[in-house]
Amino acid sequence: MSSANHTGPVDILLVEDQQYDAELALRGLRELGIERIVDVRDGAAALDFIYGRAEYAERDPDHVPRLILLDLKLPKVSGIEVLEALKSDEKTQHIPIITFSSSEEERDICRCYELGVNSYVVKPVDFDEFTETIQQIGRYWLKKNEIVC
Amino acid sequence: MYEIFAFSIVPLVVLVASIGYALVMTYRLWDWRPLLFIAVLVMMSIHQTNEIIVYLDQGVEAALAGFGEYPETAANVLASLGTVLFLRWIRREQALTRQFEQRVKERTAELESFTYSVSHDLRTPLRAIDGYSKMLRRGWADELDAEGRQLIDRICSSADRMKQLIDDLLTLSRLGRKDMKRTEVDMGTLASEVLEEIEHTYSDSAPAIEIGDLPPAEGDLSMLKQVYSNLLTNAFKFAQNEERPQVEVGARTKDDATVYYVADNGTGFDMDHADQLFDAFQSVHDNGEFEGTGIGLAIAERIVQRHGGEIWAESTAGEGATFYFTLCQSTS
Numbered sequence: 001m002s003s004a005n006h007t008g009p010v011d012i013l014l015v016e017d018q019q020y021d022a023e024l025a026l027r028g029l030r031e032l033g034i035e036r037i038v039d040v041r042d043g044a045a046a047l048d049f050i051y052g053r054a055e056y057a058e059r060d061p062d063h064v065p066r067l068i069l070l071d072l073k074l075p076k077v078s079g080i081e082v083l084e085a086l087k088s089d090e091k092t093q094h095i096p097i098i099t100f101s102s103s104e105e106e107r108d109i110c111r112c113y114e115l116g117v118n119s120y121v122v123k124p125v126d127f128d129e130f131t132e133t134i135q136q137i138g139r140y141w142l143k144k145n146e147i148v149c
Numbered sequence: 150m151y152e153i154f155a156f157s158i159v160p161l162v163v164l165v166a167s168i169g170y171a172l173v174m175t176y177r178l179w180d181w182r183p184l185l186f187i188a189v190l191v192m193m194s195i196h197q198t199n200e201i202i203v204y205l206d207q208g209v210e211a212a213l214a215g216f217g218e219y220p221e222t223a224a225n226v227l228a229s230l231g232t233v234l235f236l237r238w239i240r241r242e243q244a245l246t247r248q249f250e251q252r253v254k255e256r257t258a259e260l261e262s263f264t265y266s267v268s269h270d271l272r273t274p275l276r277a278i279d280g281y282s283k284m285l286r287r288g289w290a291d292e293l294d295a296e297g298r299q300l301i302d303r304i305c306s307s308a309d310r311m312k313q314l315i316d317d318l319l320t321l322s323r324l325g326r327k328d329m330k331r332t333e334v335d336m337g338t339l340a341s342e343v344l345e346e347i348e349h350t351y352s353d354s355a356p357a358i359e360i361g362d363l364p365p366a367e368g369d370l371s372m373l374k375q376v377y378s379n380l381l382t383n384a385f386k387f388a389q390n391e392e393r394p395q396v397e398v399g400a401r402t403k404d405d406a407t408v409y410y411v412a413d414n415g416t417g418f419d420m421d422h423a424d425q426l427f428d429a430f431q432s433v434h435d436n437g438e439f440e441g442t443g444i445g446l447a448i449a450e451r452i453v454q455r456h457g458g459e460i461w462a463e464s465t466a467g468e469g470a471t472f473y474f475t476l477c478q479s480t481s
Contacts, residue, residue: 020277073269102269104319125272125312127280 006038006049007058011142013065014039015046015082016100017074021123025069025100028134034142038065043077046070047085050092064095067141069134070117072101072108080111087116096141100134153204156218160225161197164190167229174236178243186232193225257325264322268315275315279308317444320375321429324451329369336363336409339370340398343377347385356388356413361399364407366476372452373476379445380411380472387415387470395469406475414469418462426462449474 011034016022022039029037040046045055046068052059068086072079079099086092099112099120109120121137124130168190175183204212214221282304290298340360348355366373381396388394397412418426429447453460457477464470 018273020280021273024276024280102272105265123272123276125276125279125315126309127276127283130276130280 006056007060009036009063010038010065011036011067012038012138013046013049013068015043015069015074015079016071017041018071021071024127024130025134028131029138031131032135032138034138041075043074043079043082045076046074046082047077050086050095061091064092066096067138068095068097069100069137070097072099072103072112080108080115083112083115083117096145098137098141100137152209152213152218153201156213156222157197157200157204160222161194161201163229164194164197164225167232168194171232171236174240178236178239183232183236186228186235189228190232193228197225261322261325264318268319268322271315272312275308275311279305279312282308314444317448321444321448321451324372324448324455327372329372329455331367332370334366334368334370334373336366336373336400339374340377340381343374343381344398347378347381351385351389354389354394356385356391356394356396359395359397359399361397363398363400363409366407366409368456368476369452372455376449376452376474377411379449383445383472384411384413384415384470387417388413389415391415408473408475410471410473412469412471417464417466417468417470419466420464423462423464427460 012029014022014025014037016025016039022041026037026039038049040049048054049056049059050061050064052061070079070082074082079101083097083099086095086097093116096118099117100123101108101120102123103109104122112120119137121133124133168187171183171187171190175181175187200212282301286293286298286301286305293301337360340363344358344360348358377398381398384396385394388396391414393414395414398410399412400407400409402408427446427450429444450460453474453476458475460472460474462470462472
C-alpha cells in the first residue's frame with residue numbers, strides 16, 4: 001500500500017509488521033498530505049531499504065528518509081536491533097527515529113532512549129486517538145522540526 | 150578387653166562421629182538449635198572418655214558398672230542416631246521448601262509474562278476493530294439507517310470495554326513485577342489529591358466529603374495513590390444514588406497499627422459475599438448496575454499485600470460500606 005517511488009526521496013519510512021496498524025497509520029498520515037511514505041513489514045527490510053540492499057538495491061543510500069516510525073515487535077530483525085544499527089552508524093545517526101509501539105514497559109522505553117531514539121510514543125488503541133497521535137507526530141517531525149542534513 | 154571395646158570405645162566413636170556430623174549441619178543450616186543435641190552428645194562422650202581413662206588406670210571392674218552398661222550404651226547409640234536422623238530430616242525439609250519457593254517464583258513469573266504478552270497481542274486486533282468500525286460509521290453514515298448505526302455503536306462500545314479490561318489486566322500483572330519505591334507518604338495529601346481528581350468527573354452530584362486526620366505511612370507513592378483511587382472511585386460510585394451521598398476518609402489506631410478507611414453511605418453489600426469482593430472481575434452486585442470491570446479491588450488488595458498489610462470491608466446492606474486497610478509498620 002505504499003505510494004512512494006522506492007528510488008526517490010522519502011518522507012517517512014514506516015516499519016510495522018501488523019497490516020492493519022500500518023494501514024491506519026498510512027491513512028492518518030495521508031490525511032495530512034504526506035505522500036512519500038514507504039512501509040516495510042520487518043526489521044531486515046527496513047535496514048535493506050536504508051542501505052540500498054536486496055530488493056531495494058536501486059536505492060541510493062545517501063537518500064535517507066526524513067523520519068522513521070519504528071515498531072518494536074518485528075519479525076526477522078527486531079525494532080531494538082534496527083535502532084541500534086542505525087544510531088551507531090555515523091551515516092544514519094542523524095535520521096529522526098520514533099518508536100511507535102504497543103509496549104508501555106519501562107525497560108523497553110529506557111532501552112530505546114539509551115540507544116538514542118528521538119521519541120517514544122505508545123500506540124493508542126482508540127482509533128481517534130491513534131489518528132490524532134500519528135498526525136501530531138507527522139506534523140511535528142516533518143513540518144515543524146528542523147531536520148539536519 | 151572386649152567389654153571396654155563394646156561399652157566405651159565403640160559408643161565413643163559413634164558419639165564423636167555424630168558430633169562431627171551435627172557440627173557440619175549446624176554450619177550448613179546456620180541454626181543454633183542443633184547445638185543442644187551436640188551438648189547432650191558431648192556430655193555422653195565425656196562420660197565414655199572417663200570410663201576409658203578409669204579402665205586404663207584401674208582396670209575393667211572400676212570402669213564399667215555391671216548391667217547398667219547395656220542401657221547406657223544403647224542410650225549413646227540412640228542419641229547419636231536420633232541426632233543424625235533428625236538433622237537430615239531438617240535439611241530435606243529445607244531443600245523441599247527452597248524447591249517449592251523456586252517453583253512458585255517461576256510460575257508467577259511465567260504467569261505475569263503471559264498476561265503481559267496476551268494483553269499486548271490483544272490490543273492490536275482491538276485497534277483494528279475500533280478503527281475500522283469508526284471509519285465505517287463516518288464514511289458510510291449516509292448509507293446506514295439508524296439501526297445500522299446503532300449496531301456499529303455497539304461494536305465500538307464493546308471494543309472500549311475490552312480495552313478497559315486489557316488495561317486493568319495489564320495493571321494487575323504489572324503490580325507483581327514492578328519494584329516498589331518506599332518513601333514516606335503523606336496519606337492526607339494523597340487522599341485529597343485523589344478526591345480532587347475524582348470530584349472533577351462528578352460536576353454537580355459530588356458527594357459530601359469528610360477527611361479525617363491521616364497519619365503518614367511508608368510505601369510506594371504511586372501504588373498507594375492507586376489504592377485510594379480505586380477505593381474512592383468505588384465509594385463515589387455507590388454513594389451517588391443516595392439522596393445525601395457521603396464519603397468519609399479517615400484512620401484509626403488499633404493495637405499500635407494504623408487502620409485507614411474509606412466509607413460511603415451507598416447501597417452496601419451482602420456480608421455473605423464479602424470474600425468475593427477482592428476477586429478479580431467479580432461483582433457482588435447485579436451485573437450492569439454499577440459500571441466497572443471489577444478489578445479495582447483486586448488491584449488494591451495486591452498493592453496492600455505487597456506493603457505487608459491487609460484489606461477488608463464491612464457493610465450493612467442498604468446503609469453503606471467501609472473499606473479498611475493497614476500497611477506494614479516500618480521498623481521505626
